[in-house]
Amino acid sequence: MSAKQKLLQAFDSKQLINPTEGICNNIHLSQALASFNGLNVEVSNQRQSQCLEKMKKSIGKSQHYIFLLIDGLGYSLLKQFPKDGFVSSLDQVQKLNTVFPTSTATALTSLYTGKWPCDHGALEWWLYLPDKKRSIITLPFVDRFSREKLVDLGFVAQDIFVAPSMFSHFNSEVRIYSHGAIAKSTYSRYGAGYQKTYGYEQLGEGIDALIHDLHELEERNSFQYLYYHGLDSFIHKNGVTASGVNEILKQIDQQIYRIKQNLPASSKVIITADHGLLDIDSRNTLILTSDGPLDKLLIVPPTGSVRVPIFHVKVGKREEFQKIFNELYGEHFILLSKEEILSLKLLGPGSFCHATSERIGDFVGIATTDCILQYSKHSFKLAAHHGGLTANEVEVPLLII
Numbered sequence: 276m277s278a279k280q281k282l283l284q285a286f287d288s289k290q291l292i293n294p295t296e297g298i299c300n301n302i303h304l305s306q307a308l309a310s311f312n313g314l315n316v317e318v319s320n321q322r323q324s325q326c327l328e329k330m331k332k333s334i335g336k337s338q339h340y341i342f343l344l345i346d347g348l349g350y351s352l353l354k355q356f357p358k359d360g361f362v363s364s365l366d367q368v369q370k371l372n373t374v375f376p377t378s379t380a381t382a383l384t385s386l387y388t389g390k391w392p393c394d395h396g397a398l399e400w401w402l403y404l405p406d407k408k409r410s411i412i413t414l415p416f417v418d419r420f421s422r423e424k425l426v427d428l429g430f431v432a433q434d435i436f437v438a439p440s441m442f443s444h445f446n447s448e449v450r451i452y453s454h455g456a457i458a459k460s461t462y463s464r465y466g467a468g469y470q471k472t473y474g475y476e477q478l479g480e481g482i483d484a485l486i487h488d489l490h491e492l493e494e495r496n497s498f499q500y501l502y503y504h505g506l507d508s509f510i511h512k513n514g515v516t517a518s519g520v521n522e523i524l525k526q527i528d529q530q531i532y533r534i535k536q537n538l539p540a541s542s543k544v545i546i547t548a549d550h551g552l553l554d555i556d557s558r559n560t561l562i563l564t565s566d567g568p569l570d571k572l573l574i575v576p577p578t579g580s581v582r583v584p585i586f587h588v589k590v591g592k593r594e595e596f597q598k599i600f601n602e603l604y605g606e607h608f609i610l611l612s613k614e615e616i617l618s619l620k621l622l623g624p625g626s627f628c629h630a631t632s633e634r635i636g637d638f639v640g641i642a643t644t645d646c647i648l649q650y651s652k653h654s655f656k657l658a659a660h661h662g663g664l665t666a667n668e669v670e671v672p673l674l675i676i
């Protein structure tokens with residue numbers, strides 16, 4: 276059976292979720308918000324147009340939009356919000372798919388640009404830039420190995436993030452709220468479309484600023500976007516089932532309710548996430564050794580993530596790589612070629628832009644079980660991961676107030 280057939284079988288059996296079929300994506304949500312804020316959103320086929328219309332209908336026209344992105348809030352976490360809390364009482368709750376790879380860099384860039392990963396090239400945490408011969412870490416905007424800042428090496432945001440943020444073209448007053456540690460980062464400023472950004476320390480403080488601005492903007496049309504990373508950080512470190520998760524969800528619930536209590540008449544609050552997470556038992560860690568048979572066939576250490584490793588293979592070594600990879604890891608990973616990824620439309624309905632085409636490498640591994648593939652020289656420990664195609668990683672909620 277070919278790798279493509281294996282993946283289609285995993286989709287059929289619901290072992291994995293096809294991120295670009297079935298229910299709509301969070302990217303359609305961001306396109307709907309862009310459309311309500313004066314942008315002309317172009318879509319490429321009937322499914323895209325149906326999903327966009329569905330999102331527009333769900334959200335509705337309003338004077339004020341408040342868009343909350345709770346990093347790591349998978350759909351499966353909804354049941355852990357307090358039973359007597361505000362979120363549990365909401366009627367308008369939908370399930371959406373995020374984009375693939377189910378990574379923060381990929382999903383946030385899609386939300387900011389309204390473009391599929393095939394069109395924006397911001398694929399995953401680690402990327403190799405063949406034309407610059409450099410491996411980078413996308414969101415911190417640093418060289419992967421030396422950790423030198425890319426700006427010090429002469430890069431600008433647009434070298435990596437090739438599609439512009441839609442926020443800079445909205446016809447409403449735009450305000451962005453993000454944690455102080457990242458609010459002024461190269462990626463955050465790009466994502467914000469260089470709009471006015473408030474850096475907060477605690478979530479409640481960010482919500483205070485948002486509510487304050489909402490009153491100040493009452494006479495105008497406004498779009499406020501708040502990004503919260505605290506839940507994702509906690510789960511990465513401690514796991515989805517850790518006892519502290521419910522406490523964070525309770526705090527989020529209280530803050531959402533505070534916004535609700537302060538809403539002017541014509542307002543919509545929209546809440547979604549970039550991906551969910553999956554607990555990985557440390558015994559399910561596979562290792563690609565830096566002195567093993569695969570490493571010598573690679574141009575650079577695997578990029579992507581430990582759930583979705585991307586492989587740039589030396590010329591003439593593709594067949595050999597494929598054979599050895601499948602022998603070693605075939606039980607836990609489906610290894611798809613770049614061409615198969617394209618034909619399956621996993622990165623979206625279009626063809627690959629130049630950046631995507633370069634950065635997707637020759638092969639991509641997709642975890643079929645709750646395991647990860649670490650590169651021995653650069654391994655690290657986390658309790659939960661994402662990037663792959665299990666329901667826990669792909670499915671995110673859409674809450675509308």
Ligand SMILES: [Zn+2]
Pocket residue numbers: 346347378379507549550
């Ligand atoms: Zn994330």
